[in-house]
Amino acid sequence: xxxxxxxxxxxxxxxxxxxxxxxxxxxxxxxxxxxxxxxxxxxxxxxxxxxxxxxxxxxxxxxxxxxxxxxxxxxxxxxxxxxxxxxxxxxxxxxxxxxxxxxxxxxxxxxxxxxxxxxxxxxxxxxxxxxxxxxxxxxxxxxxxxxxxxxxxxxxxxxxxxxxxxxxxxxxxxxxxxxxxxxxxxxxxxxxxxxxxxxxxxxxxxxxxxxxxxxxxxxxxxxxxxxxxxxxxxx
Amino acid sequence: xxxxxxxxxxxxxxxxxxxxxxxxxxxxxxxxxxxxxxxxxxxxxxxxxxxxxxxxxxxxxxxxxxxxxxxxxxxxxxxxxxxxxxxxxxxxxxxxxxxxxxxxxxxxxxxxxxxxxxxxxxxxxxxxxxxxxxxxxxxxxxxxxxxxxxxxxxxxxxxxxxxxxxxxxxxxxxxxxxxxxxxxxxxxxxxxxxxxxxxxxxxxxxxxxxxxxxxxxxxxxxxxxxxxxxxxxxxxxxxxxxxxxxxxxxxxxxxxxxxxxxxxxxxxxxxxxxxxxxxxxxxxxxxxxxxxxxxxxxx
Numbered sequence: 393x394x395x396x397x398x399x400x401x402x403x404x405x406x407x408x409x410x411x412x413x414x415x416x417x418x419x420x421x422x423x424x425x426x427x428x429x430x431x432x433x434x435x436x437x438x439x440x441x442x443x444x445x446x447x448x449x450x451x452x453x454x455x456x457x458x459x460x461x462x463x464x465x466x467x468x469x470x471x472x473x474x475x476x477x478x479x480x481x482x483x484x485x486x487x488x489x490x491x492x493x494x495x496x497x498x499x500x501x502x503x504x505x506x507x508x509x510x511x512x513x514x515x516x517x518x519x520x521x522x523x524x525x526x527x528x529x530x531x532x533x534x535x536x537x538x539x540x541x542x543x544x545x546x547x548x549x550x551x552x553x554x555x556x557x558x559x560x561x562x563x564x565x566x567x568x569x570x571x572x573x574x575x576x577x578x579x580x581x582x583x584x585x586x587x588x589x590x591x592x593x594x595x596x597x598x599x600x601x602x603x604x605x606x607x608x609x610x611x612x613x614x615x616x617x618x619x620x621x622x623x624x625x626x627x
Numbered sequence: 628x629x630x631x632x633x634x635x636x637x638x639x640x641x642x643x644x645x646x647x648x649x650x651x652x653x654x655x656x657x658x659x660x661x662x663x664x665x666x667x668x669x670x671x672x673x674x675x676x677x678x679x680x681x682x683x684x685x686x687x688x689x690x691x692x693x694x695x696x697x698x699x700x701x702x703x704x705x706x707x708x709x710x711x712x713x714x715x716x717x718x719x720x721x722x723x724x725x726x727x728x729x730x731x732x733x734x735x736x737x738x739x740x741x742x743x744x745x746x747x748x749x750x751x752x753x754x755x756x757x758x759x760x761x762x763x764x765x766x767x768x769x770x771x772x773x774x775x776x777x778x779x780x781x782x783x784x785x786x787x788x789x790x791x792x793x794x795x796x797x798x799x800x801x802x803x804x805x806x807x808x809x810x811x812x813x814x815x816x817x818x819x820x821x822x823x824x825x826x827x828x829x830x831x832x833x834x835x836x837x838x839x840x841x842x843x844x845x846x847x848x849x850x851x852x853x854x855x856x857x858x859x860x861x862x863x864x865x866x867x868x869x870x871x872x873x874x875x876x877x878x879x880x881x882x883x884x885x886x887x888x889x890x891x892x893x894x895x896x897x898x899x900x901x902x903x904x905x906x907x908x909x910x911x912x913x914x915x916x917x918x919x920x921x922x923x924x925x926x
Contacts, residue, residue, distance in 0.1 A: 417867070
């Protein structure tokens with residue numbers, strides 16, 4: 393009986409905020425969120441939902457990459473979270489220019505963003521995968537820092553291309569493909585000729601960005617981290 | 628349909644003793660106070676997207692249901708209506724439109740009778756009646772939720788409804804009105820969210836004039852088995868998704884769907900209305916029982 397199923401599903405909450413969903417519901421959510429995200433670009437929650445409902449192949453893949461890497465494995469064990477409450481802002485601001493910590497803070501200030509605005513996952517039906525997607529979201533700002541891209545439409549699209557190649561998440565692929573729709577021709581040209589090829593090359597060349605324990609590398613210079621990962625210098 | 632067969636642990640029992648009787652919130656079990664609060668929060672959160680969601684979920688059919696309710700009411704000019712849980716004003720606006728059109732027809736008929744009068748006399752009589760386009764009809768919209776009332780007032784302004792309309796913050800279980808005041812009492816898609824339905828019905832009886840009519844429009848039970856399964860499928864699979872995509876709020880719409888299942892079916896509600904003292908209690912199914920209109924009279 394449908395009702396009893398519903399009742400049981402309520403008891404299968406795997407993590408706070410988890411909403412168990414049937415396959416049909418996930419399909420409807422994926423379709424609905426994709427349309428809504430295109431219609432109303434301010435609906436960041438729809439992008440998040442799209443990522444969760446379509447990530448069933450990419451997320452386990454990412455999790456396995458993390459498991460098989462020493463640093464990634466530690467991240468999965470320790471489950472660090474990047475939040476204003478956990479970051480020591482004063483210390484990071486005091487770090488030398490060019491260091492990851494200093495440049496990350498600079499990025500947050502310049503673009504007036506905060507790591508606390510990331511949506512917690514709702515529709516991922518595995519507790520560990522829910523963490524993986526949460527980690528991906530929280531590391532997104534660090535991607536901006538590493539790639540040197542601002543949070544305007546152009547910068548976001550470039551980061552999406554990089555993330556699409558790196559993670560294989562369908563949401564990134566869709567975002568990378570449809571994001572440019574709202575850009576001017578001049579920007580599209582720059583995007584197509586310089587930025588996207590660079591993002592793709594870097595994405596392919598670099599090792600998995602989720603395997604980096606960023607919280608333990610605040611002092612490391614951004615340049616050195618780029619080299620270590622295999623991200624080519626931005627154009 | 629014995630739902631909520633939850634094993635009551637010792638802790639839960641203690642909690643229940645302290646906090647009052649256990650009730651349902653959708654398919655969850657909560658105390659009376661918790662239920663009121665949760666429901667308040669649901670409507671606070673959905674208020675702005677309430678109308679959009681109603682249109683999406685029912686594919687616009689809710690408008691027809693509400694039209695039918697007001698037609699059944701068949702109010703004449705001079706009627707005093709209390710619309711409880713009237714939030715965004717749907718019933719109130721329809722009432723005003725209905726009464727206005729009846730009034731216009733009355734005036735036209737009057738004019739026809741005045742064909743022997745001079746232009747001056749016709750003009751004067753027309754002026755006199757013009758200021759009474761509603762014929763002294765009035766509707767009081769009462770809702771427990773501030774956000775819903777806010778949306779309703781904004782809509783009224785936007786659509787140009789100015790006269791014959793009042794907005795009151797109040798609880799259906801304890802109405803801020805005197806006895807024997809209203810000609811008609813309506814509650815459309817609201818009684819399901821009331822925590823003590825029996826109290827709301829008693830209050831409805833109290834504030835109605837003798838001869839007054841009680842009308843309730845609410846989701847009810849579908850007896851046809853095939854239709855019932857389709858309806859369940861749609862309710863549980865599609866509606867929460869619509870809630871998430873359109874309003875960014877899965878949980879409120881999950882509650883909505885569950886609360887419909889928990890609500891008493893047609894005959895049971897009829898009995899409850901009779902218990903409150905109403906006579907000639909009857910109901911009409913719309914769309915095979917997806918929705919039902921219950922009616923009763925205070926004699």
